[in-house]
Every structure is written in structure tokens, then in C-alpha cells.
Amino acid sequence: MLRHALRGVPAAVALPVAAIALAAVAAAPATPQDVAEFGLGPQLAAVRKATARYQDVRVAIAYGYVSEQHCIAMPGTGAMGVHFVHPERMGLVMKDGRIDGTDTEIDPTQPELLIYEPQKDGGLTLVAVEYYTSQEAWGPAPPPTFYGVPFNDMKDDPSTPDVDEGHGFTPHYDLHVWLYRENPRGMFAQWNPAVSCPVTPEGHATH
Ligand SMILES: [Cu+2]
Numbered sequence: 549m550l551r552h553a554l555r556g557v558p559a560a561v562a563l564p565v566a567a568i569a570l571a572a573v574a575a576a577p578a579t580p581q582d583v584a585e586f587g588l589g590p591q592l593a594a595v596r597k598a599t600a601r602y603q604d605v606r607v608a609i610a611y612g613y614v615s616e617q618h619c620i621a622m623p624g625t626g627a628m629g630v631h632f633v634h635p636e637r638m639g640l641v642m643k644d645g646r647i648d649g650t651d652t653e654i655d656p657t658q659p660e661l662l663i664y665e666p667q668k669d670g671g672l673t674l675v676a677v678e679y680y681t682s683q684e685a686w687g688p689a690p691p692p693t694f695y696g697v698p699f700n701d702m703k704d705d706p707s708t709p710d711v712d713e714g715h716g717f718t719p720h721y722d723l724h725v726w727l728y729r730e731n732p733r734g735m736f737a738q739w740n741p742a743v744s745c746p747v748t749p750e751g752h753a754t755h
Pocket residue numbers: 628631663678724
């Protein structure tokens with residue numbers, strides 16, 4: 549009993565210190581503009597709290613996220629980075645050579661994708677979380693929202709054969725939330741000019 553109580557003391561002291569250290573590394577808060585515009589300060593804080601662990605990519609992998617390998621950029625507009633998908637949370641299936649999903653549940657604390665920016669030293673820095681559902685699975689209802697912020701309608705445009713607006717996915721709804729890298733274009737924009745992909749021999753980044 550006494551030993552148990554003594555052992556409990558250092559843990560109780562250490563806990564707040566660890567909490568403060570975690571708060572210090574948790575990056576970019578929502579800009580005042582985002583909070584004012586959408587009034588989502590507490591919701592964004594909750595998502596950040598639930599996803600801060602994925603700043604260590606090894607933790608993300610342990611939780612089931614899988615790298616999509618390519619760093620996606622739109623030169624002149626910005627980049628996303630390297631997507632890590634969670635096959636289970638998406639209900640991932642392949643359809644006509646594209647990624648499709650059968651799961652329509654959207655849980656803000658359990659994003660279907662995480663996005664990392666490759667670093668010069670080979671490391672990966674978490675920059676955003678992303679929510680996803682396939683349009684076919686979702687059905688004719690209005691697009692899903694993140695606390696009222698509507699998802700983007702994403703599908704390949706057959707009239708631009710050299711660009712894949714669907715990014716390898718079948719038609720889907722998605723929303724990026726730039727919780728870990730402040731985005732000058734806004735918290736929920738598709739592309740972030742403050743994120744970059746490494747220059748490849750073929751040119752600047754892939755799409
Ligand atoms: Cu993306």
C-alpha cells in the first residue's frame with residue numbers, strides 16, 4: 549500500500565511536465581481568422597489533441613496508416629505532401645485502378661488520411677489531417693461537412709487528360725485541415741504554399 553503510494557508520487561509530478569512539453573511541440577494553432585470565420589476553436593483543439601501523437605510517423609504506422617509514397621504538389625499553388633491512408637477507416641478497395649472507399653463514417657478525431665512533408669534528412673513532418681469518403685458510397689445526400697465546413701467535391705475531369713484532379717481516387721469528398729502547418733490560403737484549403745515537395749529529377753514534385 550505504502551509502496552504503491554510512493555510510486556504514485558513521481559508519476560503524478562511527471563504528468564503535468566509531460567503535458568506541457570507536448571503542448572509546446574504541438575504546432576500552429578488555428579489562425580484567428582479561421583476561428584473567427586468558422587467559430588471552431590474548441591473543435592480544432594480537440595482534433596489536434598486526438599492526432600498530436602501522429603507527429604511521430606512511427607506511431608501513425610503503428611495505428612494502421614500506410615504511405616501513399618508520392619509527394620503531391622501543384623506548382624504555383626502549393627503542395628499537400630505525402631498522404632498516409634488508413635485502409636480500415638476508408639474501407640479501401642481498388643476500382644478500375646483507382647482508390648475507392650466503402651466506409652462513410654466521418655469521425656473528426658479519426659482522420660482517414662494524414663499528410664506529411666518530406667524533410668531533407670529523410671524525416672517526415674506531419675502538416676495536416678484529411679477526411680475522405682467515396683461519393684458512390686456516400687450517395688446522393690449533400691456532401692459531408694466538418695462541423696459545417698463542406699468537403700470538396702473531387703473527381704477527375706476527362707477534358708484535362710494530362711491532369712488527374714482525382715489524385716488516383718474515384719470521385720470522392722475530402723477536406724484538408726492544416727492543423728500542423730499554418731496555411732496562408734486558410735485552414736481548410738486544398739493546397740498549402742507553406743508546404744513543399746522535394747525536387748525530383750523529372751521536375752518539381754509529382755501530381
Ligand atoms: Cu490531400
